[in-house]
Amino acid sequence: xxxxxxxxxxxxxxxxxxxxxxxxxxxxxxxxxxxxxxxxxxxxxxxxxxxxxxxxxxxxxxxxxxxxxxxxxxxxxxxxxxxxxxxxxxxxxxxxxxxxxxxxxxxxxxxxxxxxxxxxxxxxxxxxxxxxxxxxxxxxxxxxxxxxxxxxxxxxxxxxxxxxxxxxxxxxxxxxxxxxxxxxxxxxxxxxxxxxxxxxxxxxxxxxxxxxxxxxxxxxxxxxxxxxxxxxxxxxxxxxxxxxxxxxxxxxxxxxxxxxxxxxxxxxxxxxxxxxxxxxxxxxxxxxxxxxxxxxxxxxxxxxxxxxxxxxxxxxxxxxxxxxxxxxxxxxxxxxxxxxxxxxxxxxxxxxxxxxxxxxx
Numbered sequence: 001x002x003x004x005x006x007x008x009x010x011x012x013x014x015x016x017x018x019x020x021x022x023x024x025x026x027x028x029x030x031x032x033x034x035x036x037x038x039x040x041x042x043x044x045x046x047x048x049x050x051x052x053x054x055x056x057x058x059x060x061x062x063x064x065x066x067x068x069x070x071x072x073x074x075x076x077x078x079x080x081x082x083x084x085x086x087x088x089x090x091x092x093x094x095x096x097x098x099x100x101x102x103x104x105x106x107x108x109x110x111x112x113x114x115x116x117x118x119x120x121x122x123x124x125x126x127x128x129x130x131x132x133x134x135x136x137x138x139x140x141x142x143x144x145x146x147x148x149x150x151x152x153x154x155x156x157x158x159x160x161x162x163x164x165x166x167x168x169x170x171x172x173x174x175x176x177x178x179x180x181x182x183x184x185x186x187x188x189x190x191x192x193x194x195x196x197x198x199x200x201x202x203x204x205x206x207x208x209x210x211x212x213x214x215x216x217x218x219x220x221x222x223x224x225x226x227x228x229x230x231x232x233x234x235x236x237x238x239x240x241x242x243x244x245x246x247x248x249x250x251x252x253x254x255x256x257x258x259x260x261x262x263x264x265x266x267x268x269x270x271x272x273x274x275x276x277x278x279x280x281x282x283x284x285x286x287x288x289x290x291x292x293x294x295x296x297x298x299x300x301x302x303x304x305x306x307x308x309x310x311x312x313x314x315x316x317x318x319x320x321x322x323x324x325x326x327x328x329x330x331x332x333x334x335x336x337x338x339x340x341x342x343x344x345x346x347x348x349x350x351x352x353x354x355x356x357x358x359x360x361x
Contacts (some may be wrong), residue, residue: 021031054201065301126208213322245305250287252320267302292336
C-alpha cells in the first residue's frame with residue numbers, strides 16, 4: 001500500500017482511522033492482477049468533491065484509462081437488468097410505437113427511443129438493439145423557423161424529449177420510466193463529478209465550465225443478440241479475436257454498466273486484457289474529443305467486447321461538452337484535432353448526429 005501511495009504522490013502523513021478505511025476502499029485489488037490497481041471510488045466521496053479521491057482517479061486514468069465507481073446508495077443493477085429483459089421481450093409491434101423514425105417513419109423521434117438494430121443481422125459487426133434515453137422530458141418551442149438558421153434548429157432538435165414504452169402493464173411502464181430516469185441522474189452525477197475531479201487534479205479550473213449543460217447526454221440500453229453465423233468481418237485486425245463489439249475509442253465521457261457480463265477488454269501495453277465487470281457499480285472512461293481538450297493528459301483507452309455465447313446486455317451513458325463549449329483549443333491553448341474543422345461542440349455534434357440518424361451506430 002505504501003509503495004502504491006508513493007506512486008500516486010500521496011503524502012505519507014499519519015492517517016486517521018477514517019482515512020485509512022477510505023484508502024482501503026479506494027484500492028483493494030490484487031497487485032498480481034493487471035487491473036488490480038485500478039481505483040474503485042465510492043460514489044458519495046466522488047460526488048462530495050473529496051480531495052483524497054483525485055490522485056486515485058488521476059492515477060487510474062493516466063495508467064489504465066478507466067476506473068470504477070462503487071457503493072452507490074439506492075442503486076441496484078439487477079433491477080435495471082431485469083427491466084431491460086422485460087423491455088426487450090415485449091412484442092415487436094409494441095416496441096415499434098417508440099422506434100426512431102429511421103425504422104418507423106410514422107414516429108417523429110429521431111434519436112430517443114428504440115432502435116431494433118441493423119438489417120443485416122449476420123454480416124455486420126455492429127448488430128445490436130438499442131433504447132436511447134436523453135435528459136429532456138419536454139422541449140421548449142422553437143423560436144425561429146428560418147431555413148438558414150441551422151444551428152438554432154439543431155439546438156431545438158437535440159432537446160428531443162424521451163419516449164417511453166406504453167404497454168398494458170401500467171406497473172411495468174411506471175417502474176421502467178422511474179428506474180431509468182433515476183439511473184440517468186446517477187450516471188450524469190458521476191460524469192460531472194469526474195470532470196470536477198480531473199479539473200482539480202490537473203489544475204484546469206476552466207474545464208468544468210465546458211460541461212455546465214449537457215444538451216445531448218445520452219444513455220443507451222443495449223442488447224447484443226447471439227449470432228447464428230460469423231464471418232471474417234467480425235474478427236479483430238489486432239489479434240484475430242472474434243468480436244461482439246468492434247475495437248474503438250470513445251469521443252466524450254463514458255459511464256458504463258456491464259452488470260456481471262464478461263467480455264469487455266481494455267488495451268493495455270499493446271494487449272487486450274479482460275476488464276473486471278462493473279457488478280453493482282460503474283466503469284468510467286474518457287474519449288478522444290475530451291482528452292484532446294485536456295492536452296492528452298489522460299488515456300482515452302481503446303476497448304472492445306469479445307464474442308459471447310449469450311445475449312449480452314449493457315448500459316452506456318455519454319456526457320459531452322455543452323452546445324457552445326469551445327472545443328477548438330485545449331486547456332493550454334493548443335489547437336485540438338476537432339479544432340481543425342469545428343469551433344464549438346454544437347458544430348461537431350451536428351455531423352455526429354447526422355451519422356447516428358443514418359446508421360445509429
